[in-house]
Amino acid sequence: MRCYSSTGFRLITKESLNPVLTLIGGAIMKRLIPLGSLLILLSFWTQPALxxxxxxxxxxxxxTTAGSPYVVLADVEIPAALSLTIQPGVEVKFTGQFKLIAHGPMTAVGTPTDSIRFTHHLPYPNYTWAGLxxxxxxxxxxxxxxxxEWGYAQGQVGQTSSKGGGVHALSAALSIHNCRFYQNKADTKGGAIFAHxxxxxxxxxxITNNTCNGDGGGMFVEYTNNADIHDNVITSNSADNGxxxxxxxxxxVLSDNVINYNSATSSNGGGILLDHSSPLIQNCKINHNTASSSYGAGVYCQHFAxxxxxxxxxxxxNYTxxxxxxxxxxTIDNNTIHGNGSYAIRTYLSSNPFGRNNIITGNSYAFYVSSGCSIYLTYSNIQVYWSGAGNINVQPFFVNPYGDDFNLMPFSPCIDAGSPQAPLDPDGTIADMGAHYFDQNQPQGTSAITLTPFGSPIVLPPTGGTVWFGLSIMNSPLYFNLFDGWYNLQQPDGQIIPMVLRTNLYLPAGGNLSRTxxxxxxxxxxxxxxTVTAYTGEHPxxxxxxxxxxxxxxxxxGLPEGPATVTLSDGEVSxxxxxxxxxxxxxTALKGNYPDPFNPTTTIAFDLAQAAPVRLAxxxxxxRxxxxxxxxxxxxxxxEVTFDASGLASGLYLYVLQAGEVRSVGKMTLMK
Structure with missing residues (x-):
């Protein structure tokens, strides 16, 4: 079924529509309107149906969805005195290089489960339309x-039609949120969005996979005093610049945006290019961007920006x-600048950046300071020696930099190492260095450890041999855990030999590690x-x-001769x-119990200087x-004897050793 819009009773002349679509025998045919001829689009309605x-x-x-899809045959325009509302689920399909022009207000608000789609009419990527x-x-x-999607702003430099492949906004009050911009293109400015x-x-x-032959693959914004751009994902876009x-x-303000994997294919500003612009840029992730010029792949500032x-x-x-x-x-404060393919900061022509509390590590080079320029940084962790109060040059200990996790581990030297004059971190402590503070008020998680011997039961021959076993440590799901791990080996004669101690092990919330x-x-x-025993906690x-x-x-x-040795290997260290x-x-003595307090088991140890009748209760x-x-x-x-108190109530208990003439009493606490 095909319908015509009730608001679309139109007289379309050659001046407003040259190629049009007309219905012939149920098929859509393209026809050129001769000079002076008119096409009258009559409106009619049938019973409600798609x-x-x-x-x-x-x-x-x-x-409405009842009239969807809306097929655009020529430019459509909302007059200044009128308005247009588009309901969730509607599709608007453009049959050619046409645009929707809003002089009056337009409201197109879908839902998280029922979006509104603006696209071209035919399912081929080389077909486009001209944008909103x-x-x-x-x-x-x-x-x-x-x-x-698939909008294309075509035109020469200076032409309005060349800007904003998806959305072109000029002196407008426009809110854009929770939208997806995909495969849009512009010839001069703003592959997805142009805003003036x-x-x-x-x-x-x-905003993804948009391109511009000029400036701003994802977005181009100009002459806007109070831009509010936040919580967007701007990824995999490309332009000559920006x-x-x-x-x-x-x-x-630009805040909480993810700006990654974008490319400046001809020059500068893989992530962001700022020209005569000085916004606040905060809490953004500007990572993995590329530029063909070696000057600025992350943030490129020019002309008093x-x-x-x-x-x-x-x-x-990939570059600076x-x-x-x-x-x-x-002003460069509390940024993490790591792993870039050229300089962390490069200056030119009377530029003098300054800041504090940064982590600048792992870049190909630290700084390039041109004549007449300076870089003044304090209380920062810098990969080279750099003069300035509070500057250090140490390993920052990120959680997982190659997984783009630049949070600090609990033992990072960058914690509480920021400027004492800077505002306190949200946890009330001295400012940390870098983009992410470490919350010292968060509780710690607890770990669970499991040892799994391979081939149990294991019996080594008299000549000795190797025992293989697996280790697994799982952290609780809510909080990080900083802990020690250690192994003890108990000999057949009861002597306990400490073997390996690993301190300051770190697991994120829900994290785990395993070793053979x-x-x-x-x-x-x-x-x-x-007996091999592995522990986690705070040694000892x-x-x-x-x-x-x-x-x-x-x-x-017979008796073995020579020193007795044991070698523990975890695949990395032996x-x-x-x-x-x-x-x-x-x-003869009662040595105590461990752990204490306990739940529900603890081990009671005692020594006998000579063989004797023993009672331990x-x-x-x-x-009782x-x-x-x-x-x-x-x-x-x-x-050693293990006591299992699973069936007992929490409280204080006494254990009594009677060994020959020796009687000893110890106490222990069951805490469930």
């Missing part, structure tokens, strides 16, 4: 949850991160049962979790330890026996 609605000329009222034009629009207009002297925010949009954004004589750059990532751009040319003196390890025993080690007093496993070494004929020979305790504070752990003859040496 149908093609053909529009051209002046439009107003409401476009808001020129001196009366009242306020809004685009929300719209898909704007506009009011209204541009936020929460995805692959992501190009600003001219524009102020305001002195923005305030705060709390931004400017990382892994921040270029300051021709009297540009930006090996433990190799020499032939001279004593036969019997060995606080144990978050532990796990253990046992293995056997078979006996050899460490060899000499084990002590069998040593008998000098006295546990009592509550009323003197709750467990009988040992009752029998035991050989001289060190012994």
């Amino acid at each position: 149908c093609d609605t053909y529009v051209a000329g002046q439009v107003s009222g409401t476009w 034009f808001f020129e001196n629009t009366v009242g306020s207009s809004e685009l929300a949850y719209c898909v704007i 002297n506009i009011t209204g925010a541009i936020h929460d949009n995805l 692959g992501g954004l190009f600003l001219v004589y524009t102020g305001g 002195s923005p305030l750059l705060m709390y931004n990532e400017i990382c892994f751009n 991160a921040i270029y300051c040319g021709d009297n540009c003196s930006p 390890l090996s433990l190799t025993l020499s032939s001279t080690t004593m036969p019997g049962t060995y 007093t606080v144990i978050e979790d532990f796990d253990s496993f046992t293995f056997e070494k078979s006996a050899t004929d 460490e060899t330890f000499e084990l002590p020979g069998t040593a008998l305790p000098q006295a 546990v009592y509550d504070l009323q003197g 026996q709750v467990a009988d752990l040992v009752d029998g003859w035991r050989a001289a040496g060190s012994h």
Whole structure:
């Protein structure tokens, strides 16, 4: 079914429409209108149903899903005295290089699940349309949850038609949010969006794969005093200059934008190019952009552009991160400038950038200072020695820079290393260096550790051998964890040998690590049962979790000779330890329990100087026996017994050792 718009009862002449579409035998045919001829588009309606609605000329009222798609046969215009509302789910399809011009307000507000689409009529990428034009629009207009694709602003330099492939806004009050701009193109300015002297925010949009043969692949904004551009993802756009954004004589705020993988194919400003523009740029991620010129791939400033750059990532751009040319003196505070392919900051022609609290590391070069220029930085971590109060040159310890995670690890030297005169971080502590402060008030997570022996049960021959086992540590899901990890080996005679201690291990919230390890025993080690135990926590007093496993070494004929050794390897580091020979305790004693407090198990250790009958029992504070752990003859040496209190209530318990004539009492706390 095909319909004509009720607002589209139009007289279209050759001056307004040369190639038009007409219906012949149910098919759409292209025809040229002879001079002086007229085409009358008559409006008619049938029962409510989805149908093609053909529009051209002046439009107003409401476009509904019942009339969708709206097929545009020529330029359409909203008169200044009227308005147009487009409902969620509507498709607007342009049959040629036509545009929608809004002199009166237009409201096109979709929903997160039902967007409005502006596109070309035929499903081929080489077919385009001319974009949405808001020129001196009366009242306020809004685009929300719209898909704007395949627009093309064609024309020569200076022509209005050459600017803004998706949206062209000139002296308009226009809000653009939650929209997707895709595969739009312009010949001179603004592949997706061109904005001149506009009011209204541009936020929460995805602007991707747009191009411009001139300036501003994603967006071109000029002569706008209070630009409000925030929370957009501007990615994979390209232009001769300003692959992501190009600003001219524009102020305001650019915040919380992701500006990455854009390209300046002929010159400068892979991410952002600023010309006579000094906005506040904060909390943005300006990463992985490229420029064909070596001057500025991240942020390029020219002609008295002195923005305030705060709390931004400017990382892994192919050339210079921040270029300051021709009297540009930006303020650079709390930025992370890392891994760029040329200079972190480069100056030219009377440019004097300054700032504090930055991390500038891992770039091909730190700075290029031309004659008559300067770079003044304080309280910054800089990859070279740089004069200035509070400057340091150390490893910043990012969480995962190659995964674009430039948060600081808890032990980073950049924490609390910023200027004492700077505002405090949100956690109330001295300012940190870099784009992301470390929240020192957040709780720490807790880790769970698991050891998995391979090939259990494991029995090594008398000649020794290697035990292979897996290690897994999982952090709790809400908070980071900074912890120590260590291993102990218990010999068959009860002696415990500390093997490896790793301090300041870090896992993000929900993070995990796994390793395959090996433990190799020499032939001279004593036969019997060995126990490997791994711990996490704060060595040596606080144990978050532990796990253990046992293995056997078979006996050899006679006593082994020579030093007994064990080698622990985690695939990266191997460490060899000499084990002590069998040593008998000098006295019978109760050595205590660990951990304490505990839940629900703890290990009670005791020494016997000589073989003796032993009884070890546990009592509550009323003197009632709750467990009988040992009752029998035991050989001289060190012994351990595990007490499981799963069925008991929290509280204080006593354990009593009776070994021959020696009686000892200890106390322990069950905390559930």
